[in-house]
């Protein structure tokens with residue numbers, strides 16, 4: 069067994085940090101050990117204290133980074149094992165990842181290309197509906213991570229989900245502190261936050277809300293969801309930090325699958341952030357059977373559309389320490 073070189077571990081962390089995160093807050097801190105292992109810590113200074121007081125979105129974001137690390141490590145010949153929430157007495161230590169040097173994965177180029185291509189493209193999708201079997205194929209990627217992604221295709225449940233999304237938006241728009249928090253992440257810095265250049269004028273229920281889901285200045289939609297958007301509810305059997313991490317890794321796995329098959333995916337977290345709509349989503353759309361963690365909007369972008377600019381990431385020296 070050979071331990072990875074410093075440069076290889078640095079590269080894995082760099083790839084992991086391309087993961088999606090709420091408001092592009094990148095709420096993670098990595099610690100590398102000489103033997104080839106990494107620790108992933110929550111960076112609570114980057115938690116959305118108003119929208120996300122429990123740290124659900126933070127853990128989902130970190131879970132996505134874990135999936136990125138272990139999926140793209142093999143593209144460099146680094147094969148990883150993950151231990152989630154390894155120390156109950158230190159809850160901010162979210163995961164330990166151990167890597168061993170092996171052969172470079174046969175599909176290395178595909179893994180890296182998928183990571184490069186994945187992005188949050190909030191422009192309106194085409195009206196081609198995503199067939200249920202296609203949604204089920206995407207959903208399968210969540211299972212190995214101990215989460216599930218439930219397609220919402222029945223018209224009654226679908227209508228309920230749409231109403232709940234709107235209700236959550238309205239509720240958040242009525243909270244000035246939350247609006248201020250969201251605004252703070254718009255053009256937050258050169259290396260994080262949502263870039264204002266690609267953020268569109270607002271058309272949320274309250275026009276003053278800097279809307280998370282408007283990014284195409286020429287193609288605005290009046291609502292977060294269109295009737296033909298494919299919908300998945302990402303959910304877990306329990307509702308604690310360990311399961312939020314699982315759901316985050318599952319989010320990334322489903323997103324990789326969508327990207328590979330040419331589908332666009334946009335997470336919608338408001339409906340889960342607001343306690344009452346989270347409760348109703350669980351009861352009315354999931355029949356109380358599981359805990360919703362994110363709603364995923366899935367669809368096809370128009371052929372030939374320009375690609376969106378890549379969102380920035382913090383430099384490695386800010387997020388990685390060597391022990």
Ligand SMILES: Cc1cc2nc3c(=O)[nH]c(=O)nc-3n(C[C@H](O)[C@H](O)[C@H](O)COP(=O)(O)O)c2cc1C
Nearest residue numbers: 088089090091092128187188280281335336337379
């Ligand atoms: C937990 C989580 C919640 C998110 N919630 C939303 C959301 O409600 N609306 C939205 O448009 N994007 C949402 N996103 C996408 C992020 O804004 C996006 O990942 C981030 O800006 C980085 O951009 P990228 O995905 O293109 O790399 C969410 C992402 C994560 C991981």
